[in-house]
Amino acid sequence: MSARLHPSLYILPGVTFLSAAAALALEIAIVRLGAPYVGQALAPWSAAIVSVLLGLACGHMLGGLVGGARASVHRLRVSLALAWFFAGLTAMAVPLLVAPVIDALSGDQEPGRLAVLGLSALVFPASVAAGLSLPVALRLCVKIADGVRPGRLAVLLAASATGSVAGTAMAGFVLLETVGAIGLAKGIGGLWIALALVILPWQELRQPLRLLALLPVAVATLLMLRPVVGKACWTETRYTCIQIIDKTLGNDGLLRVMALDEGLHSLSDRDNPTRLHLGYAALVDVLARPAFIGQPAPRALVIGGGGATLPRAWAQLQPPVRSTVAELDRRVAAEAADMMWADSPNIRTIVGDGRAVLRSLKHEPLFNVVLMDAYRSHSVPAHLVSREFNAEVARHLATSGVFLSNVIDRYESLHLVASVAATLRQTFPVVDVWITDADGAGMTNAVVAAWPNAAQASRPPQVTVDVTRWNASEAVHTEQVVWRRFDAAELARQRGLCTIVLTDDWAPVDRLLAGRPVCNTVQGDRPASP
Known part of the structure; x- marks a missing residue:
């Protein structure tokens, strides 16, 4: 043929x-x-x-x-x-x-x-x-x-x-x-x-x-x-599966949950924007408030907006905090405004990578609070935890301000938390790690706080906050959680943790998040694992 x-x-x-x-x-x-x-x-x-x-x-x-x-x-x-x-x-x-x-x-x-x-x-x-x-x-x-x-x-x-x-x-x-x-x-x-x-x-x-x-x-x-x-998605984007779930509160209240892929990201109270139902969010609010006090026009930068619960709460303060939110996913930003009630004129959302957005703000006034909240339960953007990134944050932060990072890590190891804190100590003179002993095992939140001015640091030994919890067999209920403060170096010594300085060139965050340490056991710029 x-x-x-x-x-x-x-x-x-x-x-x-x-x-x-x-x-x-x-x-x-x-x-x-x-x-x-x-x-x-x-x-x-x-x-x-x-x-x-x-x-x-x-x-x-x-x-x-x-x-x-x-x-x-x-x-x-x-x-x-x-x-x-x-x-x-x-x-x-x-x-x-x-x-x-x-x-x-x-x-x-x-x-x-x-x-x-x-x-x-x-x-x-x-x-x-x-x-x-x-x-x-x-x-x-x-x-x-x-x-x-x-x-x-x-x-x-x-x-x-x-x-x-x-x-x-x-x-x-x-x-x-x-x-x-x-x-x-x-x-x-x-x-x-x-x-x-x-x-x-x-x-x-x-x-x-x-x-x-x-x-x-x-x-x-x-x-x-x-x-x-x-797990059904409310909507799906090129970056994430967005799930929106409603929970009934007392007195006909409504709590709306935003989950991104495998992790719960935001809880927003329809009727009470300043009520923060997640433990880490409540702690961040406590640590951030002193930086806003006395400022005629307080400003915050939130990297990783999600449901924008904290910017929504801060917009209710007097004077209101003007928040700039860097959110990578356009659809997540839209759902935050439409479904999570974060549509305040005091919230400006810029769609883009957090570090790129930070660089684009070089001509704007300094921020009183910078919050890094772009972590997930099983992933960490390495370029947002490096020493170079921290230096960029410091250039955009007022001397009386605070840089707060919500870090998700394994409670039994905290290798990632310790290295994030050690890296921040390269740039900031005062670095604290806040953890709670309520979880005991598995994945947990830790908040790392860094201040450019030691005299302005808010460092109570512990903070008690109300959190909202539920499971398949229980109605929504409130519990008290105690957050305890540790100096970054003290925490590493107490737990015998290896710490490394994370850089743009080398940041083994996936290994640390998996609970496998990386220690300084050899000479040279790059540590080796034991």
């Missing part, structure tokens, strides 16, 4: 492009699907990349065996179709399996490395099938053209590479915000099913086989329609 007339020769670059796009889009989908459980730290991203690339590599090797020298055009097309049918069905099943896999590998504990590995392994089968398609498509091109045509093979390889780029870009910049992570995974599966239907040699199949080929379509339809059980 003439290669010039064979329709498959024209179809192959297109289907190869789309298959490669689907494979890389699935990598992004699995990270976003798992984010409500394990966050979006370096480990989930690395595990997803390894799983997809390893699957593609295994698929390439398997495809070389399938597309052997004796394989006919008919067999090659059927092999491609089977691979894409398998990839499509396994991709569609991924959203249904995320919650059960996380639960099975975590038990009663916080999801750890095993859960992250199990999550990433969900996309391995589809990646193997997708990887198989490229060598089979190359062999099919050679077979149809009756010989090696370097130009045609180059087109297929280029289609695969550009498809990978296009899939990554479309998933990250367009599709996640449009259809969400579940819709993205199901759409990827549907695309592979469609590619299988396109490449099948329908005219050469007997009637029973044609009917059998429709079975994957029926299964895919069932998977598409089946609801996913797990």
Whole structure:
């Protein structure tokens, strides 16, 4: 048959492009699907990349065996179709399996490395099938053209590479915000099913086989329609899964909860903006108030706005505090104003990375309070805890002000907290760490306070605040929590903690957050782990 007339020769670059796009889009989908459980730290991203690339590599090797020298055009097309049918069905099943896999590998504990590995392994089968398609498509091109045509093979390889780029870009910049992570995974599966239907040699199949080929379509339809059980998003963005939950308070009050991915971020009281229901927020308010007193026009900078609960509370003071909020996610900022009642004229939200926003404010008056609240339960933006970042904060902070950081760490280790505090001591003369003994284990909040002027520092030995709590079997109730102050160096000595200075060049925050210390055991600028 003439290669010039064979329709498959024209179809192959297109289907190869789309298959490669689907494979890389699935990598992004699995990270976003798992984010409500394990966050979006370096480990989930690395595990997803390894799983997809390893699957593609295994698929390439398997495809070389399938597309052997004796394989006919008919067999090659059927092999491609089977691979894409398998990839499509396994991709569609991924959203249904995320919650059960996380639960099975975590038990009663916080999801750890095993859960992250199990999550990433969900996309391995589809990646193997997708990887198989490229060598089979190359062999099919050679077979149809009756010989090696370097130009045609180059087109297929280029289609695969550009498809990978296009899939990554479309998933990250367009599709996640449009259809969400579940819709993205199901759409990827549907695309592979469609590619299988396109490449099948329908005219050469007997009637029973044609009917059998429709079975994957029926299964895919069932998977598409089946609801996913797990953490449902109020809305999903390219950065996070936003969950909004309402809790009833006494006297017909309403408490609104904003959760971002795996962590509860903000609690806003509809009727009483100054009532701060989260323990760390109440403590931050106590430590920040002295910096506002006596200022004719107090100003605050909040990096990591979330539900903007504190800026909303501070806007009620007299005189009102004018807060500048740096929020990376435009949708989170919009939900804070619309759903969390943070729409005060005294709150200005700038959408962008906290450090970039900080640099853009160089010509503005100094802030009385800077709050760093961009941490998540399983991830830390390393460029927002470095010595260089702290120096930038100091340049924007009034001498009578305070820099407060809400740090999430493991209570039993506090390695990250200790290193954040040690890094702040490179810039600020007075640094305190506030922790509570109410949690005892697991992940907890710590507040690190740094003052540029020791005479202006607010340093009570302890602070008692009211916090709001609930669980599945209890109504919303109030408890008292005692925060205790430790000098940063004193805390490290008491607990025998290793501390390092975090820099833009080197900040192993994921290791510290995992509870694994990094200690100064060798000479040189970069410490080594024990």
